[in-house]
Amino acid sequence: MANRPAPALEIGEKDRAELERWTRSSSVPAGLAQRARIVLLAGAGHSNTETAARVGVSRPTVIAWRERYLHRGLAGLVDEPRSGRPRVVDRAKVIAATLLPPPKKYGVRHWSTRLLARHLKIADATVAAVWREAGIQPWRAESFRFSTDPELVAKVTDVVGLYLNPPENAIVLSIDEKSQIQALDRTQPVLPTQPHLIERRSHDYVRHGTTTLFAALEIATGKVTAACKPRHRQTEFLTFLRQVARAYPDDGTGRELHLVMDNYAAHKAPTVKAWLAANPRIVVHFTPTHASWMNLVEVWFSIIERQTIHRGTYGSVKDLNAKIRQFIDGWNDRAHPFVWTKTADQILKKANRQTTSNAEH
Structure with a gap:
């Protein structure tokens, strides 16, 4: 027996404007923008199968987000806070590890963000953020010499x-x-030198x-x-x-x-x-x-x-x-x-x- 097509979602004008804004915004998380597209296509009368094909997700995913919007509105599309204590990066530990020479097994003279992240088992973006805040630049080096002149x-x-x-x-x-x-x-x-061309x-x-x-x-x-x-x-x-x-x-x-x-x-x-x-x-x-x-x-x-x-x-x-x-x-x-x-x-x-x-x- 063939599956009956799901009825079109009813979306209010206010919700529709917000959903469309989510799909256009560059600051909205990609997952949230994807859910907004699912709901908008469902509201336009597209079947679950067609919506899944257009968005690039599975049919059960489309059904799940349709149900979340149907029962909770826009709030149902937003990620809920995860349970448990959020992960805290020990900033001092990252800085201390950066200022020490890398272990000999790596064969390098200074850390890179990816190598240190792998060593500490954290994200390399986290290492980069700590370095920026602390003003640490391990990849740079300068020379100096103090005068030893007795006069x-x-x-x-x-x-x-x-x-x-x-x-x-x-x-x-x-x-x-x-x-x-x-x-x-x-x-x-x-x-x-020419216009738009350097020498x-x-x-x-x-x-x-x-x-x-x-x-x-x-x-x-x-x-x-x-x-x-x-x-x-x-x-x-x-x-x-x-x-x-x-x-x-x-x-x-x-x-x-x-x-x-x-x-x-x-x-x-x-x-x-x-x-x-x-x-x-x-x-x-x-x-x-x-x-x-x-x-x-x-x-x-x-x-x-x-x-x-x-x-x-x-x-x-x-x-x-x-x-x-x-x-x-x-x-x-x-x-x-x-x-x-x-x-x-x-x-x-x-x-x-x-x-x-x-x-x-």
């Missing part, structure tokens, strides 16, 4: 004092060299050689005196120092040149020391070891790297040197001073930390 305090105070309160009638220059700048030429022409270049290149950029940044104005040399030795550095001295000649008032430099060996070579001794108006200030970031010319090096060197293509070292000189000429036309803001006390407060390792091992 750290004196050098920081000296250099920062020079930046913040330079001697009267003196010129302060930040000097360094950017070595091994490569003259790279792409194997295919660079495709320029594109081939990944392979031809290397035509390298150059070394010597630069002296005048702190007060931001102007740069520079030279490109094929080598990076004390000979080239001494030649550059003579160029700087000529760029800032003695005007008869005893004007001093104060040079801020790092501890590279060429800066302390015997020939350089002898030349400095013969030119007493030039005073050298060394940054602490492992603290070349205190040399302001490094800021300018980062600018020329981003704006010219990295994005350029060069058919030869001569071409590279010409592009560097072109940038320097343009820079000096629009130069601006670099303002140092940190005091010596602020720097030393972070620098004087407990020793964590021996840098000489």
Whole structure:
């Protein structure tokens, strides 16, 4: 005997509007939206079999939700609270496990959300939520190094004092060299920027050689005196120092040149020391070891790297040197001073930390 088709459900206008909202909403649970579709199809007169086929569920499921709506209305479609105490994740346990290295059997250096979740037998989304709340990022790592210079305090105070309160009638220059700048030429022409397209270049290149950029940044104005040399030795550095001295000649008032430099060996070579001794108006200030970031010319090096060197293509070292000189000429036309803001006390407060390792091992 064939099953008689179930009569159409009677759905009030208010309930129908709410059911339709459930089927459209992205914030409603998928199960609830599915039940709303079942009831709406049943209310439109579709049979249980046809409704089941359209929604992708079994016929008994359609019958069950029809009955729930028939007897309890919209409230019958909503999941009822489950009995028993809700599961509570031990947040402290997750954090403690994260901060410990993974067991050797996993063969990894740090946890991932899925691996830790598997280890703790919880959901990986739970691990991710705990990490976000606690600000833990095991997949990231940064490098650091504390200065071991025995004259750290004196050098920081000296250099920062020079930046913040330079001697009267003196010129302060930040000097360094950017070595091994490569003259790279792409194997295919660079495709320029277009609307909705960024600049594109081939990944392979031809290397035509390298150059070394010597630069002296005048702190007060931001102007740069520079030279490109094929080598990076004390000979080239001494030649550059003579160029700087000529760029800032003695005007008869005893004007001093104060040079801020790092501890590279060429800066302390015997020939350089002898030349400095013969030119007493030039005073050298060394940054602490492992603290070349205190040399302001490094800021300018980062600018020329981003704006010219990295994005350029060069058919030869001569071409590279010409592009560097072109940038320097343009820079000096629009130069601006670099303002140092940190005091010596602020720097030393972070620098004087407990020793964590021996840098000489």
